[in-house]
Amino acid sequence: MPRGWWTRRSNYFWYIVREFTSLPLALWLLWFLLEIRRAQDGPSGYHPHSSLGFVIFSVIVLLFALYHSVTFLSLAGAILHFNVADRPIPSQLIVLSQFAAWAAASVVVGFVLIYFAR
Amino acid sequence: MTATKRITIKATRFDPDKDEKPRLQTYEIPFSDDSMVVLDALNYIKGHVDGSLSYRWSCRMGICGSCGMMVDGVPKLTCNAFLRDHWPRPITVEPLNNFPVIRDLVIDMDDFMHKLKAIKPWVIRKQPVPLGGGAFVQTTAQIDEFRQFSQCINCMLCYAACPVYGLNNEFLGPAAIALARRYNVDSRDEGLGQRLPVLADAEGVWECSFVGECSVVCPKGVDPAKAIQQTKLDTTMRFVLPFGNRD
Numbered sequence: 001m002p003r004g005w006w007t008r009r010s011n012y013f014w015y016i017v018r019e020f021t022s023l024p025l026a027l028w029l030l031w032f033l034l035e036i037r038r039a040q041d042g043p044s045g046y047h048p049h050s051s052l053g054f055v056i057f058s059v060i061v062l063l064f065a066l067y068h069s070v071t072f073l074s075l076a077g078a079i080l081h082f083n084v085a086d087r088p089i090p091s092q093l094i095v096l097s098q099f100a101a102w103a104a105a106s107v108v109v110g111f112v113l114i115y116f117a118r
Numbered sequence: 119m120t121a122t123k124r125i126t127i128k129a130t131r132f133d134p135d136k137d138e139k140p141r142l143q144t145y146e147i148p149f150s151d152d153s154m155v156v157l158d159a160l161n162y163i164k165g166h167v168d169g170s171l172s173y174r175w176s177c178r179m180g181i182c183g184s185c186g187m188m189v190d191g192v193p194k195l196t197c198n199a200f201l202r203d204h205w206p207r208p209i210t211v212e213p214l215n216n217f218p219v220i221r222d223l224v225i226d227m228d229d230f231m232h233k234l235k236a237i238k239p240w241v242i243r244k245q246p247v248p249l250g251g252g253a254f255v256q257t258t259a260q261i262d263e264f265r266q267f268s269q270c271i272n273c274m275l276c277y278a279a280c281p282v283y284g285l286n287n288e289f290l291g292p293a294a295i296a297l298a299r300r301y302n303v304d305s306r307d308e309g310l311g312q313r314l315p316v317l318a319d320a321e322g323v324w325e326c327s328f329v330g331e332c333s334v335v336c337p338k339g340v341d342p343a344k345a346i347q348q349t350k351l352d353t354t355m356r357f358v359l360p361f362g363n364r365d
């Protein structure tokens with residue numbers, strides 16, 4: 001493969017972007033685990049990291065996470081294959097159900113976090 | 119009388135006995151008819167300009183799968199790539215990516231042939247049914263399960279488009295996996311257990327990271343990327359579900 005093969009076609013490029021997004025995402029999650037550990041001594045000594053640089057990094061990671069999730073869930077239609085009464089369920093319906101499950105899970109997690117943070 | 123249009127074809131020339139590396143040779147030929155395809159251009163060159171140009175073809179109608187080449191960097195069946203979509207720009211025709219080149223535009227497909235054999239692309243029965251045993255009856259729904267995957271014409275465009283195969287040609291690859299799925303989901307077949315060790319091997323389905331380009335370039339709508347992801351799901355389910363380990 002020639003060097004820079006992934007710049008030759010837009011599909012290759014967006015595939016590399018999709019794969020790359022997991023790296024900053026993993027870094028952010030590692031930091032998040034550290035913060036949880038630091039928070040275990042109670043609120044008095046806990047000062048979450050909130051520099052402008054870190055906020056910008058978090059926003060970028062959020063965009064990466066959204067891109068990764070959207071591309072991943074959109075592919076579900078190609079992967080999942082169910083038959084109902086001997087007929088395959090349309091792939092659009094499968095993708096839609098994945099997005100609905102994602103939205104529902106986000107609401108539940110958001111609710112739990114906000115509820116326990118109060 | 120209007121003068122015939124002309125089009126420039128740049129074709130890879132490579133003779134392993136003489137050349138150190140491939141080079142492009144330029145031919146200018148008449149573009150006399152809007153229905154002309156790249157294969158027609160190559161045939162014109164071979165017939166009228168340079169009889170030493172080597173390439174494969176047979177059916178001229180997208181059936182035999184032998185005329186796959188890189189057309190302006192994209193894997194295509196040359197019998198299905200129209201000159202009018204490129205004219206007046208020159209067209210670069212090269213051998214399919216990711217394969218050794220035997221000569222000019224002819225690739226060596228041996229690697230795929232071994233992989234194809236490894237996935238046993240035929241109906242396997244545990245107990246052979248005697249010839250007089252009658253027909254295997256299938257419903258339309260059962261045929262629909264594998265119809266798409268059975269359209270593969272072994273043209274190798276998907277291998278040329280796959281960067282995973284380009285980086286590691288031990289990877290079983292899109293068409294071989296699509297064909298394995300074609301038999302695995304066939305209601306007459308009982309050979310899943312025999313194909314699984316090849317499919318679930320480190321160089322099998324798990325090597326794929328879902329670039330998806332194989333399905334984009336496939337001229338027959340086989341969607342090998344789908345076959346690979348579905349096989350991943352199947353092998354995982356067989357592993358995690360207590361009743362999944364059926365044979």
Ligand code: SF4
Pocket residue numbers: 269270271272273274275276277292293296332335336337338339340341342
């Ligand atoms: S899956 Fe499609 S691109 Fe790949 S060999 Fe078969 S027909 Fe050609």
Ligand code: FES
Pocket residue numbers: 175176177178179180181182183184185186195196197198
């Ligand atoms: S010549 Fe047969 S597929 Fe093109």
